[in-house]
């Protein structure tokens with residue numbers, strides 16, 4: 473519990489700043505490259521409805537729990553538990569797993585960030601290369617062949633992220649998100665308007681929102697639970713850390729509600745935009761890097777005004793990646809600076825650590841002889857260790873701590889003045905969310 477009391481803790485300039493920063497963390501690549509695909513694969517309408525239920529019953533309670541732990545303790549993701557228990561607490565292990573997860577995620581996020589930067593640059597200066605399948609294939613291969621160039625992009629991504637965090641919580645993180653998130657919403661609206669003019673628009677809406685019961689399976693349900701949890705960046709302590717900069721009189725429940733609504737609307741809009749483009753060109757749907765770096769570039773070259781749309785799209789992806797990675801850096805930085813390190817020293821040591829680890833991730837996907845550990849590339853190992861092990865376990869522990877350990881005053885009474893809302897949130901927080909996360913964790917660990 474030895475904490476640095478030298479500098480007063482940062483406080484967001486206003487609630488809008490917190491909301492934009494938390495939404496910036498939540499809205500990420502998952503909204504663009506994962507949600508549309510899993511929705512399509514699981515029958516559209518019913519899946520979307522079930523996903524919305526998961527957002528309310530799983531993602532929202534976990535998010536509220538994390539923000540509450542941060543706001544009440546005014547401490548980082550590890551020490552918050554000791555502050556709230558008023559003694560050294562073994563619950564801090566959950567926070568430590570979160571901190572470790574942020575470091576692993578950042579290391580491979582930087583590699584993806586370099587691909588995004590490269591494609592953004594190519595959409596401006598080398599758009600003619602999007603015209604053929606070979607051109608697009610070659611572009612992606614170039615990322616691995618021109619090793620030093622792509623590592624250069626990776627360094628730019630890392631430095632940009634750290635540069636923002638170095639400017640501070642309000643002057644860096646809050647200002648970036650207050651600018652980029654409204655910008656991101658404008659780009660989404662523009663792309664939506666554009667896609668409504670394409671031939672595949674109504675087919676895309678039908679596909680996403682039509683009720684196709686046959687394609688909706690138990691596997692799809694678990695997918696929805698897992699994604700709802702991942703999409704709000706739960707389980708790594710980001711919301712604890714960001715919550716610790718929130719004024720003590722800020723009302724958490726409506727703020728968290730707004731954040732999950734923004735995140736869900738961005739996911740749904742991305743689904744409509746991507747499916748419209750895919751259907752207009754009668755292409756096959758894909759997910760992940762293949763969707764962003766292989767399928768879509770080829771399609772951009774075929775649609776009217778494609779270059780402008782491509783630049784807007786890659787700008788959108790850049791914004792989502794940057795705002796999420798900034799939130800990842802703040803978690804260990806807050807931890808180290810609360811421990812007494814200066815913010816500058818915390819940032820420098822973390823910068824060295826992430827640069828080294830992300831170099832191994834880069835080698836593992838770029839070299840002719842990929843660097844592997846336990847039969848996985850370092851990139852995949854970091855990805856799987858964080859998303860399949862650390863995130864579910866720490867998210868599960870965060871919600872248990874909030875629901876069962878915090879007693880007087882009861883967080884439920886404070887958060888939900890309306891009795892019926894309190895009753896619902898008690899059931900979701902104490903029973904539904906922990907059981908759903910446990911189910912997903914078991915499925916991830918044993919069956920994938």
Ligand code: PFF
Pocket residue numbers: 497498499500501502503574577702703704705706708710796800
């Ligand atoms: N919420 C992000 C997305 O939907 O893409 C993913 C994410 C970012 C998860 C950061 C966890 C995290 F710490």
